[in-house]
Amino acid sequence: MLPRAERALSDWLASGARGIGQLLIVKTGGFSLRHREDEARADLQVFRSPNDATELARLDDAENYRPLKTAPNLRHGWVLELADLPALRLALDLFYPGRLPALAAWEANQLATTPLRATLDRQTGMYRSAAKISDGEIDELVGRFCRSRGGEPGCLRTILWARDMTGARPSLRLPLDKFIAPVDQTERGEHVMPLLCQEACNLLVAEARKVVKDSSNRAERTGFEGSC
């Protein structure tokens, strides 16, 4: 029997899914992977090991490091030829770590989600202060940092977590489809596997801390100027 993530992948491909995130999956003798925007290109550099995905996912087109693998800045110009389904699964896990198991768990109604405030409340050390972020600041931050399109950094995941225990959406600045799977977050409107976000990532937590710090610096400056 296939492992659960591999079975989910196989089912999605059988349903006609064209890929995941920015990746196009083509059935050949095995499978090939490339950037979805490279579908018509014939000048792609060929790679053949699923482990090549690590290097292909590391830098963007301008050779900048990609700290967030689900950001919409996957590099172009390559094709990865893979022998079979296990090799495809391994490569996808390197391009988008943990996303296939999350998808398989979600389909089985077993994907636990964590509200943002719960994630922030359990931070320790230098990140503890992130929990002081206001609801208004969360709205702005998530709307800017997690958006699928319209600027850096951005992220192609579908958000499944709420702001807090009330179940409120974390940002009203994002379109409703940012919270609905399996909408294609690249705006190409194709049938693709969704990249799910069940809990705020470390990068968002670090940004929340920065927002709190900046706002407390601003308040201190204002207080200082007011007392002069």
Ligand code: SF4
């Ligand atoms: S919190 Fe989720 S949606 Fe937002 S940037 Fe991080 S991984 Fe992407």
